[in-house]
Amino acid sequence: xxxxxxxxxxxxxxxxxxxxxxxxxxxxxxxxxxxxxxxxxxxxxxxxxxxxxxxxxxxxxxxxxxxxxxxxxxxxxxxxxxxxxxxxxxxxxxxxxxxxxxxxxxxxxxxxxxxxxxxxxxxxxxxxxxxxxxxxxxxxxxxxxxxxxxxxxxxxxxxxxxxxxxxxxxxxxxxxxxxxxxxxxxxxxxxxxxxxxxxxxxxxxxxxxxxxxxxxxxxxxxxxxxxxxxxxxx
Numbered sequence: 001x002x003x004x005x006x007x008x009x010x011x012x013x014x015x016x017x018x019x020x021x022x023x024x025x026x027x028x029x030x031x032x033x034x035x036x037x038x039x040x041x042x043x044x045x046x047x048x049x050x051x052x053x054x055x056x057x058x059x060x061x062x063x064x065x066x067x068x069x070x071x072x073x074x075x076x077x078x079x080x081x082x083x084x085x086x087x088x089x090x091x092x093x094x095x096x097x098x099x100x101x102x103x104x105x106x107x108x109x110x111x112x113x114x115x116x117x118x119x120x121x122x123x124x125x126x127x128x129x130x131x132x133x134x135x136x137x138x139x140x141x142x143x144x145x146x147x148x149x150x151x152x153x154x155x156x157x158x159x160x161x162x163x164x165x166x167x168x169x170x171x172x173x174x175x176x177x178x179x180x181x182x183x184x185x186x187x188x189x190x191x192x193x194x195x196x197x198x199x200x201x202x203x204x205x206x207x208x209x210x211x212x213x214x215x216x217x218x219x220x221x222x223x224x225x226x227x228x229x230x231x232x233x234x
Contacts, residue, residue, distance in 0.1 A: 003060070003063060003064065003145075003147055003148055004050035004051070004052070004054065004055060004060065004064045005043075005046040005047045005049070005050045005064070005067070006042070006043060006046035007067075007145045007147060009039055009042060009043040009046060010043055010067060010071065010145045011144060011145050012039065013034065013037065013039065013040055013043060014141075014142075014143045014144060014145070015143070016030075016033070016037070017029060017030040017033045017034045017037065017040075018030065018141060018143050020140075020143065024136055024137075024165070024167045024168055024229070025136045025140065025233045026139075026140025026141070026161075026165065027140045027141040027142075027143060027233065028233060028234065029074060029077075029134070029141065029233055029234055030234075031074075031077050031078045031081045031082075031232075031234045032078075032081055032082075034074065034075075034078045035078045035079070035081060040075075040078075043071065044071070044075060044102065047067075047068055047071060047102065047104060048102070048103050048104060048105070049105070050064065050104055050105060051105045052064070052104060052105060057148065058122060059148040059149070059151045059152070060148040061118070061122060062119070062122055062124060062127070062146070062148075062151050062155070063145075063146040063147050063148045063151045064148075065114055065118040065119050065122075066119065066127060066130050066131055066146045066151075067145055067146050068102070068104065068109070068114055069111060069114045069115060069119065069131045069132075070130075070131060070132050070141065070142075071102070072101035072102040072109070072111060072114070073086065073101070073111060073131075073132060073133050073134045074134060075101070075102060076089055076096065076099075076101055076111075076134070077089070077134045077232055077234065081234070082234075083232060084231060084232060085135065085230040085231055085232055086133055086134045086135060086230070086232060087230050096111070097110060097111050097112040098110050098112060101114075111133065115131060119131065120188075120191060123191075123194065124155065125188070125191040125192045125195065125201055126155035126156070126158065126159045126201075127155070128184050128185075128188050128191065129155070129158040129159040129161070129162035129163075129169075130142065130146065130154070130155055130158040130159075132233075134232055134233055134234075135228075135229065135230045135231065135232065135233060136168070136229040136230075136231050136232075136233055137168045137182065137183075137226070137227075137228045137229040137230070138233065139158060139161070139162040139169070139184075140161060140162070140165070141233065142154070142158055156205065159201075159205045160205040160206075162182070163202050163205050163206060164206075167226075168182055168226060168229075169181075169182050170182070170202055170206075172210060172213060172214070174213060174217075176222070177217065177220070177221050177222060178221060178222040178223070178224055179199065179214070179218060179221045179222070179223055179224070180224045180225070180226060181198070181202075181223065181224070181225055181226065182225070182226055182228075183225045183226060183227075183228045185198045185202075185225070186225050199214060199218040202214070203215055203218070
């Protein structure tokens with residue numbers, strides 16, 4: 001098995017209902033259109049039919065659970081449209097991350113379960129540039145499905161795209177000897193430790209000039225984190 005659901009259906013949904021924009025958000029999602037699209041419902045049925053026990057390789061697991069997270073996050077917002085933020089779907093005592101987001105092979109899943117119980121244990125911090133919680137400060141939603149055959153190249157591309165965005169991923173203030181990062185890198189710093197830490201992983205995905213500066217000055221630089229914009233990416 002290469003992929004556990006109808007990847008072509010997801011690809012068509014991304015083509016039909018998302019667009020790249022020259023704004024911080026990067027990718028806008030047409031939630032009203034998705035809500036009315038019968039093929040989106042067929043896609044959800046396809047995801048529900050996947051048997052995760054048959055995902056025997058790391059690549060299959062990374063691709064499937066990343067897609068599942070993004071599909072379920074999109075679907076939550078589409079079902080509750082028009083919300084200003086995905087966080088509005090939940091409450092202080094029962095946040096959206098703990099609400100049932102979808103079903104897979106007879107089991108219900110929350111976004112937190114997929115992220116913390118399925119994806120993070122795989123040990124690849126690049127996922128944090130690929131899973132998208134439907135918000136402006138999230139990494140820009142990839143406009144193609146992740147696939148088992150291409151997952152490593154796709155995760156590299158997603159990570160490079162995220163840290164190339166100075167408004168929500170990464171930027172250097174060389175004059176102030178400061179590295180400014182997405183809050184994602186603060187929240188999930190421990191996931192990067194086995195690969196040398198956040199700055200080491202980021203450096204691998206930068207252009208030559210920024211990489212050289214970071215490798216030479218990063219250890220002594222100040223770290224600052226960007227405010228997170230939770231407004232929906234619709």
